[in-house]
Amino acid sequence: MSKIEDYNKTAQVYNSRYRDTQFEKYKIMLDGIKLKGKILDHGCGTGLLSEFLGEEMVGVDSSQEMLKIRGEGVHSDVEDMPFKDEIFDVVLSFSVLMNCRNLERAIEEIKRVSKSDGFVICTFLKAFESKIKPILEKHFEIIEKKQCGEDVGFILNPYK
Ligand SMILES: C[S@@+](CC[C@H](N)C(=O)[O-])C[C@H]1O[C@@H](n2cnc3c(N)ncnc32)[C@H](O)[C@@H]1O
Incomplete structure (x- = not known):
């Protein structure tokens, strides 16, 4: 079964299982950070991040069942997003990258849609750091x- 099929199957229980864990990561990574402009919730899932922030954000995810719970969002693989170049001021990606088949492509896509004066925050399971950080x-x-629970998190500026 693919990872996305797994997310489709478990979408109904995701919030009750993971709300506290994800909220803890958001608190750690977003502490002291000012969010402004157009924000992308990258791999938005059920929308826990927009619930936490109370902010309007564009969500993208490839699991229809997770998106149904969020209410709205763009159904797309993050390895090939239907967004123009350099349109987001902020990209927030919590616990997504370790699921991607082509990491290089997924990371290039985040860079492509980010404004040069914008920033990116991403987290992923610690076990994937040696693969993803380079x-x-x-x-x-x-x-x-930053260390954030089961994840490691990074605040990034795009090189343009
Ligand atoms: C662990 S959940 C995290 C969801 C959300 N970011 C949060 O903080 O609760 C991972 C999400 O990434 C999505 N995802 C995984 N690989 C993806 C891909 N290649 N393209 C789009 N979404 C993907 C899954 O469907 C799932 O909703």
Whole structure:
């Protein structure tokens, strides 16, 4: 079964299982951060991040069942997003990248849709750091690295 089929199957229980865990990650990563402009909730799932922030954001996810719970969002693979270049001021990606089949492509896509003066926050399971961090370093300047529970998180600036 693909990861997206897994998310489709477990969408109904996602919020009750993971709300507290995800909210803790949001608190750690977004502490002291000012969000403004157009925000992308990358791999938005059921919409826990917009519930936490109370902010209007564009959500993108490839699981229809997760999106149904969020209410609205763009149904797309994050490896090929239907957005114009350099349109987001902020990209927030919580617990998504380790699911991507082509990491290089997914990270290039985040960079493509980010404004040059914008920033990106991403987290993923710690076990994936050795695989994902070198690709992040190729495309972004790492401003800060934080430990956030089961994840490691990065605040990034795009190199343009
Ligand atoms: C662990 S959940 C995190 C959801 C949300 N970011 C949160 O904080 O609760 C991972 C999400 O990434 C989505 N996802 C995984 N791989 C994806 C891909 N290649 N394209 C789009 N969405 C993807 C899944 O459907 C799922 O909703």
